[in-house]
Amino acid sequence: AQSVTQLDSQVPVFEEAPVELRCNYSSSVSVYLFWYVQYPNQGLQLLLKYLSGSTLVKGINGFEAEFNKSQTSFHLRKPSVHISDTAEYFCAVSEVADYKLSFGAGTTVTVRA
């Protein structure tokens, strides 16, 4: 079975500053990796995903993430955040042969002016 650890529960950041959200996973088999964003009282929206190929993945809203197999990490970055990026961010993993997603505990990003 796979598991996901999001190392930061809360990340406060000033507007236009960069942000990095850390995610580590464990699995004995090949995995797919995802980052989702959740705004208050809403469902989840996919930011980006890693299935195979290039380890640097670009997503929506200026986010990108890098898959590092040796460190079993999939950290999310944005070079310059906006107030509208204030939300909850979830890292998720699924084994290639299984549709089930395992989610991390989430990281709350609060962007201040």
Place this chain on the structure above:
Amino acid sequence: GAVVSQHPSRVICKSGTSVKIECRSLDFQATTMFWYRQFPKQSLMLMATSNEGSKATYEQGVEKDKFLINHASLTLSTLTVTSAHPEDSSFYICSASPPSGMNEQFFGPGTRLTVL
């Protein structure tokens, strides 16, 4: 594309009543749908996986007689919370996977259930 809807978005019910939540994939056929539960300030917990035309597979600790799941068609799954109690109050989110979805799930907007 890949839109998933849920109905209702919010529901308040009395203790002991049953509540049905619908999850629909609007522009694709979903062979597999998932039901999650999310407590405040917490992550999503998978409750069950449903495949069209077959019985749902429940996660450990989830009462299948309490949370009835029906996946009657390739675009509709329902979750019925039977004999609801205040501890069932939560945010319920469904997701759907298309047949060639590479494990990707598309999420509904969620249903806020409050049991009085």
